[in-house]
Amino acid sequence: MWGEVDAPRAGNGLAPDVFDAHGGHVPMREYGGEVDFAIVGTGAGGGTLAARLAEMGFSVVAFDAGAYFRPLQDFASDELTQNQLYWTDKRISDGENPITLGGKNSGKAVGGSTVHFAMVSLRFRPEWFKSRTRLGYGADWPIDWREMWHYYGLAERQIGIAGPLTYPWGPKRPRYPYRAHELNAAAKVLARGCESQGYDWTETPLATVSAPRGKSPPCMYRGFCRFGCSTNAKQSVLTVWLPRALKAGAEIRDMAMVGRIETDAAGLASGVHYHRHGAWRFQRARHVVVAGYAIETPRLLLNSANAQFPDGLANRSGLVGKNLMTQSNQAVFGRVEDEVRWNKGPPSLAITEHWNYEDRKDFFGGYCWMGQGPLPIEWASVQAGARGLWGERLRHAMLDYNHAVGIKMVGEMLPDERNRVTLADETDQYGLRVARVTYRWGENDKALIEHALGQMAMSLQGAGVSDLFRQEDDTNHLGGTARMGFDAATSVVDADCRSWDIPNLFICDGSVFPTVGGVNPALTIQTLALRTADRIKTLAGRGEL
Amino acid sequence: MTERYPGYDVLAKRGGVSWDERTRRAVDERLAVAREPGFFSAGEFLTLEAVCGRILPQPAHRPAIPVAAMLDANLLAGNSQGFRVGALPHDGEAWKLGLAAFEAEARSAFALAFFALGAPPQDELLHAAQDGKLQNSAWGEMPCDLFFAKRVIVDVTAMYYSHPTAWSEMGFGGPASPRGYVRMEANRRDPWEAVEAKPGGAALAREANRRVG
Known part of the structure; x- marks a missing residue:
């Protein structure tokens, strides 16, 4: 296994102090008997929800399979060591276009993948919440965009997003709470490229602060953002929401793998079986929230099948595990005479969402693109993977590292029931059946990618970049597999992220997304968690929980 | 080479x-x-x-x-x-x-x-x-x-x-915590970054790189 943390750190009334460099702790409440909410997963969905529910007065225990890190003492400035942040348990990836799993779409740590995400915090385009009705593809969300817009504003303020003064696309939005970060040389190449094509560009809204905030210092442009921030400038679930959760009385159980949700004779969820400190244990709960993201969430629901629910929990529609989506993450790279040193600063400092908001194109969906700053291992894998380089040619190409530039898309892929998560016969270290992830790009996905690669190449040419090459096979992020919708036949949860079949079972992560849009999902997951918490409070007030 | x-x-x-x-x-x-x-x-x-x-x-x-x-x-x-x-x-x-x-x-x-x-x-x-x-x-x-x-x-x-x-070998800055970087513009090198040899400038670069630390 990667890393040095091999035992749970939370317990005995204490949780790790994530702002301490020397093994410090903060107080943590602990629960013995039944609690109001057992939350499985502490990432963008589960961690955010744990904080809000605890602040509303509910008793909450949140479980995470991963370790509880203190960034200042545990995070090396090192690509390889930081594999400790990813889900590296056994999984199988197959299909016509198998998804590369690991760092780009998973986290196994308290705080989930927000511990290593690139901090890009974008809002969906309003029309995407009704993409079937308004744009003719995918599926509608059962939530109005204006309501999401309200919660986006709350999320941005509470997370402390640093962003531009005015955002060039979509309806007016409030000022970002922190000023945008200075552009690095790589971001200025993106800007030049966009201007050569007549597109707007802007500073990317990022969850890393540009001025001190609480115990977070401003970002000092170290550039290892995707391998865990070692200064806590990054505003992750680990540093923003979970300290709030603990303060409000939530308990967090780290290195606790939930393997099965128990249901009672009435068909309601009654608690979770989890593996911790070397043994299987049970936590009784009045409500269970699954927040394991688009692979682990359906895996847990399917692995929880019992006599009453032989096809897995919440699966009357048969849709659990189906409509898995990733996002196209192709790139165009090249070389400039300038010394760019693209590893300095966050990797995605500038963005264009032009093709998310421009509908004059002959395929469905949209995409944005952002600047890039891969570190050596990732850059070598791009050179070797996309260009087929090895040998002296690869070593020689790598010498141009400080002159390399590139832009990378985040593109919408359409839901397709054949793209799915199922259970394989193979088992993992807990004896649980592992996930099999099957994926294939559709014709629309391919058309969108082709369009984006052409546009990105044109813009780099316009910026004076030479020696262009395309990285054609990359994907990033996940969504789907437990979609929210309008009725029990065509969706897994309702607009409140509540299971149609088991009313005290909720799902709070990217797996409820009916569509993924052309932007990074983290902010939308946190936004949805804020709304879900408010809805739970409302339902509880009405006696409908 | x-x-x-x-x-x-x-x-x-x-x-x-x-x-x-x-x-x-x-x-x-x-x-x-x-x-x-x-x-x-x-x-x-x-x-x-x-x-x-x-x-x-x-x-x-x-x-x-x-x-x-x-x-x-x-x-x-x-x-x-x-x-x-x-x-x-x-x-x-x-x-x-x-x-x-x-x-x-x-x-x-x-x-x-x-x-x-x-x-x-x-x-x-x-x-x-x-x-x-x-x-x-x-x-x-x-x-x-x-x-x-x-x-x-x-x-x-x-x-x-x-x-x-x-x-x-590739002039990568390597680990950078807690100091990070200051000079973000093109062709601006922080003093703790590698100096690239320009044509004919190997000796000069070698001398400058001796001071990188």
Whole structure:
């Protein structure tokens, strides 16, 4: 296994102090008997929800399979060591276009993948919440965009997003709470490229602060953002929401793998079986929230099948595990005479969402693109993977590292029931059946990618970049597999992220997304968690929980 | 080939404010990697060393990065990407199968061990693997091109470019916490970054890189 943390750190009334460099702790409440909410997963969905529910007065225990890190003492400035942040348990990836799993779409740590995400915090385009009705593809969300817009504003303020003064696309939005970060040389190449094509560009809204905030210092442009921030400038679930959760009385159980949700004779969820400190244990709960993201969430629901629910929990529609989506993450790279040193600063400092908001194109969906700053291992894998380089040619190409530039898309892929998560016969270290992830790009996905690669190449040419090459096979992020919708036949949860079949079972992560849009999902997951918490409070007030 | 960043040694920063304790520990451990295999057999390790030496040949003027030993140590520690792609077995198993297959290909095509072939025939076999053209029964169910793309390339490059010698060679700043960087514009170098040799300027760059720390 990667890393040095091999035992749970939370317990005995204490949780790790994530702002301490020397093994410090903060107080943590602990629960013995039944609690109001057992939350499985502490990432963008589960961690955010744990904080809000605890602040509303509910008793909450949140479980995470991963370790509880203190960034200042545990995070090396090192690509390889930081594999400790990813889900590296056994999984199988197959299909016509198998998804590369690991760092780009998973986290196994308290705080989930927000511990290593690139901090890009974008809002969906309003029309995407009704993409079937308004744009003719995918599926509608059962939530109005204006309501999401309200919660986006709350999320941005509470997370402390640093962003531009005015955002060039979509309806007016409030000022970002922190000023945008200075552009690095790589971001200025993106800007030049966009201007050569007549597109707007802007500073990317990022969850890393540009001025001190609480115990977070401003970002000092170290550039290892995707391998865990070692200064806590990054505003992750680990540093923003979970300290709030603990303060409000939530308990967090780290290195606790939930393997099965128990249901009672009435068909309601009654608690979770989890593996911790070397043994299987049970936590009784009045409500269970699954927040394991688009692979682990359906895996847990399917692995929880019992006599009453032989096809897995919440699966009357048969849709659990189906409509898995990733996002196209192709790139165009090249070389400039300038010394760019693209590893300095966050990797995605500038963005264009032009093709998310421009509908004059002959395929469905949209995409944005952002600047890039891969570190050596990732850059070598791009050179070797996309260009087929090895040998002296690869070593020689790598010498141009400080002159390399590139832009990378985040593109919408359409839901397709054949793209799915199922259970394989193979088992993992807990004896649980592992996930099999099957994926294939559709014709629309391919058309969108082709369009984006052409546009990105044109813009780099316009910026004076030479020696262009395309990285054609990359994907990033996940969504789907437990979609929210309008009725029990065509969706897994309702607009409140509540299971149609088991009313005290909720799902709070990217797996409820009916569509993924052309932007990074983290902010939308946190936004949805804020709304879900408010809805739970409302339902509880009405006696409908 | 002349060096691009002559005299630059990223390890000169090791004791300074660009490296924190956790990073020092991680890199120290890497530099102290055991040279004897623990995961692979002696025979497999010879083949692996030969494969690594062709995927990333190393210049003679400096100590070589022990790529094969690093990979062995990681597999022994159970460090894995976790997922496997379709027809590939899990990491360690795929490597053992693949190395045996390269050895069998070498023996059947050249009647020699893979490590004893010399560079051109080794490259020929590696290219054939990349193109999916190797058919020896030793491959079993594992497609040679998938093994090449998802294991050989991924793992060998990750080991090589996790080593400070590789960072120095390419002028990468390396670990940068807590100091980070200040000068974000093009052609602005922080004093703790590598100096690139311009044509005819190797001596000048070497002198400047002596002060990087």
